[in-house]
Amino acid sequence: MARKQFCPRNHDTFVTGRDDNNYCLECKYLHSREFHAKHRDEEIRKSAEWRKEHKEEVIENNRVYHLEHQDELNAKAREYARDHQEERKEYMVGYRIENSDAIKEQHEKYLEEHEEEIQKWYDEHRDKINAKQREKNSTPEGKAKKRLYYLANKEEIEAYKKQWAKDHPESTKISSLKAKTNRGLRVVPWGRDGLKEFYLNMPDYMSEDHIIPLCGDEVSGLHVRWNLQYLPLIDNIKKGNKCTPEEATKHYERILIEAGLK
Numbered sequence: 001m002a003r004k005q006f007c008p009r010n011h012d013t014f015v016t017g018r019d020d021n022n023y024c025l026e027c028k029y030l031h032s033r034e035f036h037a038k039h040r041d042e043e044i045r046k047s048a049e050w051r052k053e054h055k056e057e058v059i060e061n062n063r064v065y066h067l068e069h070q071d072e073l074n075a076k077a078r079e080y081a082r083d084h085q086e087e088r089k090e091y092m093v094g095y096r097i098e099n100s101d102a103i104k105e106q107h108e109k110y111l112e113e114h115e116e117e118i119q120k121w122y123d124e125h126r127d128k129i130n131a132k133q134r135e136k137n138s139t140p141e142g143k144a145k146k147r148l149y150y151l152a153n154k155e156e157i158e159a160y161k162k163q164w165a166k167d168h169p170e171s172t173k174i175s176s177l178k179a180k181t182n183r184g185l186r187v188v189p190w191g192r193d194g195l196k197e198f199y200l201n202m203p204d205y206m207s208e209d210h211i212i213p214l215c216g217d218e219v220s221g222l223h224v225r226w227n228l229q230y231l232p233l234i235d236n237i238k239k240g241n242k243c244t245p246e247e248a249t250k251h252y253e254r255i256l257i258e259a260g261l262k
């Protein structure tokens with residue numbers, strides 16, 4: 001039996017085709033669309049209900065789907081982010097303002113839970129991070145930003161600094177001395193060995209003494225381990241900044257002999 005070319009809706013079924021039941025495929029497609037359009041609200045409601053009842057299944061399905069389509073999804077997300085950069089920025093700013101408390105809380109919780117990992121990562125990347133931050137801070141905008149931040153958080157920052165100094169007496173001693181002596185360029189990069197140990201092992205009743213004073217009237221010594229000795233504070237005060245070239249020569253001679261160079 002020859003097939004009829006046109007369906008009751010006058011579609012050319014030689015072009016659209018028919019299904020196994022001889023039903024026009026174009027009509028079938030239209031019918032399905034009409035049906036869904038008519039029952040749209042009901043279908044959405046039903047689907048939402050189903051998802052609610054099968055929450056875990058939905059989550060699992062999503063997880064599997066994302067795993068299977070990872071690359072594709074990531075590429076799509078990147079593309080979308082690139083095309084909507086400005087919008088996204090604006091949205092994020094608004095979001096952050098509206099949810100600042102929740103974000104802060106979440107952030108703190110995360111830091112607490114990952115303290116060790118974060119510390120480890122930071123230790124490994126410290127030099128890079130510090131260099132980057134220094135570079136940032138050295139620009140005019142960076143300086144202004146830093147200043148504003150300081151003014152806004154002055155009390156907290158000062159309290160933190162004080163506590164840190166208390167917790168790290170040896171570092172504090174070194175850095176305050178460094179600050180003082182750096183001005184006279186008496187700290188040299190090749191002479192830092194043993195400085196920390198010197199301060200760590202200093203007896204309570206002693207003070208550090210630069211054998212050749214850093215800012216002597218006639219000669220100036222360096223802030224290096226071989227120019228440091230423990231001296232009772234009172235003797236240190238008596239000694240002052242006096243050191244003659246002869247005394248300096250003697251001291252360096254002693255060091256050379258000790259080092260087996262003379």
Ligand SMILES: [Zn+2]
Nearest residue numbers: 007011024027
């Ligand atoms: Zn048809």
